[in-house]
Amino acid sequence: MNKPNIAILGATGxxxxxxxxxxxxxxxxxxxxxxxxSPKSAGTKLEFQGKEYxxxxxxxxxxxxxxxxLASAGSSTSQKYAPEIVKRGGMIIDNSSAFRxxxxxxxxxxxxxDEDLKWHKGIVANPNCSTSQLMLVLKPLKxxxxxxxxxSTYQSVSGAGLAAINELRADTExxxxxxxxxxxxxxxxxxxxxxxxxxxxxxxxxxxxxxxVTNETRKILHLSDDVKIACTAVxxxxxxxxxxxxxxxFLGVNGAKVTPEEVxxxxxxxxxxxxxxxxxxxxxxxxRDAEHVDPVFVGRIRKSLAFDxxxxxxxVADNLRIGAALNTVRICKSVIDMGVWGQR
Numbered sequence: 104m105n106k107p108n109i110a111i112l113g114a115t116g117x118x119x120x121x122x123x124x125x126x127x128x129x130x131x132x133x134x135x136x137x138x139x140x141s142p143k144s145a146g147t148k149l150e151f152q153g154k155e156y157x158x159x160x161x162x163x164x165x166x167x168x169x170x171x172x173l174a175s176a177g178s179s180t181s182q183k184y185a186p187e188i189v190k191r192g193g194m195i196i197d198n199s200s201a202f203r204x205x206x207x208x209x210x211x212x213x214x215x216x217d218e219d220l221k222w223h224k225g226i227v228a229n230p231n232c233s234t235s236q237l238m239l240v241l242k243p244l245k246x247x248x249x250x251x252x253x254x255s256t257y258q259s260v261s262g263a264g265l266a267a268i269n270e271l272r273a274d275t276e277x278x279x280x281x282x283x284x285x286x287x288x289x290x291x292x293x294x295x296x297x298x299x300x301x302x303x304x305x306x307x308x309x310x311x312x313x314x315x316v317t318n319e320t321r322k323i324l325h326l327s328d329d330v331k332i333a334c335t336a337v338x339x340x341x342x343x344x345x346x347x348x349x350x351x352x353f354l355g356v357n358g359a360k361v362t363p364e365e366v367x368x369x370x371x372x373x374x375x376x377x378x379x380x381x382x383x384x385x386x387x388x389x390x391r392d393a394e395h396v397d398p399v400f401v402g403r404i405r406k407s408l409a410f411d412x413x414x415x416x417x418x419v420a421d422n423l424r425i426g427a428a429l430n431t432v433r434i435c436k437s438v439i440d441m442g443v444w445g446q447r
Contacts, residue, residue, distance in 0.1 A: 105134075106133050107134060107171045107439060108134050109133045109172075109173065110166065111126070111137075111172075112161060112172050112184065112195075113139070113175040113198075115158055116264075117261065118198060118431075119140075119176070121424060122173050122175060122432060125424070127151065129436055131435055131436055137156070137159060137165070137169070139158065139165050140160065140161065140176075141176070145159060161176075161184065166184070166187055166188045170192075170193050170194070173198075174198060174199070175427065175428070178199040181197045181199045181202070189226065194223065194227065194444060196229060196431050196434050196438075198229045198427055202228045203228040203319060204319075205228070209227050209228065210230055210319060210322050210323055211323070212238040214433070215238045215323060216323055217437050220434070220437060221443055223443065229434065231315040232258075232345060233258060233312070234323070235426045236345065236418055236419075236420035236422075237320065237349065237418070240349065241324060242324065243369050243373040244369065247354065249351065249354070250410075251332075251350075251352035251413075252330065252331070252332045252350070252352075253332075253350040253351075254316060254334045254348070255336075255347065256345060256346070257337050257341075258312075258345045258346075261423055262301075262426070268342055270287060271294060272342075275294040289338065296340060297339055298338040299336075301313075301336040313333075313335060316336065317332045317333065343394055343423060344390030344419060344422060345420060345426060346389075346390060349417070350409060351413055352411075352412060360412050361412060363404045363406055367404050376398060376399050376400075378400075378401050378402065378404075380402040380404050382402075386402070388401065388402045388418070390419055393420050394421055396424070399425060401416055402416070404416045
């Protein structure tokens with residue numbers, strides 16, 4: 104089998120470095136690999152699989168002969184270079200929001216809707232980080248039929264990038280010393296605080312982040328408009344790891360009630376999931392459990408008190424891995440295994 108030529112776009116960023124690490128961890132087979140960045144970071148030296156690489160400045164010609172681009176450089180960069188990649192016969196697996204809701208672009212979670220990769224036209228979108236972990240939980244439960252899904256996300260600052268990580272640290276230090284601190288990344292101080300806003304507000308009163316979860320869930324799971332989905336997204340003073348409280352109302356098979364025991368058993372056997380659910384012994388997942396590891400952790404599985412045929416649960420994941428880098432590289436592995444990489 105031929106091996107692809109790979110490029111990592113945005114290689115020096117937080118997610119780009121995670122992508123590089125996971126390419127090695129998942130033993131992605133490639134012919135050549137190159138690392139690309141903005142002019143500001145070009146020239147940086149990276150160590151990868153025992154070799155030293157020089158990060159190159161990104162230009163359209165950077166993609167000559169490249170089959171798969173793993174991109175995490177922001178929407179504007181992806182919009183600029185995606186046509187150049189496709190024109191040269193390659194494909195881009197894009198971690199930004201640039202193409203997620205485009206009708207002819209598959210929005211993919213590896214292990215959930217890999218079949219959608221077969222109809223890509225050179226661009227594959229990686230979903231929003233909070234959507235990503237949710238999909239691995241919902242996919243195995245889809246067989247019961249969804250009537251309503253209500254999600255509240257508690258998202259770490261790393262989802263907003265390195266500057267936000269630094270701001271949480273600096274703001275916390277200033278707060279502890281009783282010093283004033285002027286926040287730049289967030290609309291409110293993030294240390295010792297909870298901010299009920301991620302991204303800008305839309306006309307309907309929900310934020311863009313909340314609508315991403317709603318719309319991306321529907322697209323990935325191929326759900327009809329009859330399934331009602333709502334999300335509240337909150338930023339919390341945690342460096343790494345997103346948490347979600349999820350309430351699901353089921354249609355049920357032939358009207359049968361879905362039980363916590365069923366859900367617990369199904370999720371325990373599902374791809375990418377680890378169940379920690381023994382509240383009597385204070386065993387339930389937290390963000391610290393999820394740091395730097397791959398599973399989506401699920402616990403607090405219980406009967407919903409709001410829905411007659413419903414389940415409430417709690418899930419936690421490392422947002423930089425499953426929510427970004429890990430899924431990007433898993434998609435790369437899938438397109439190679441399925442033989443649908445590039446456009447050649």
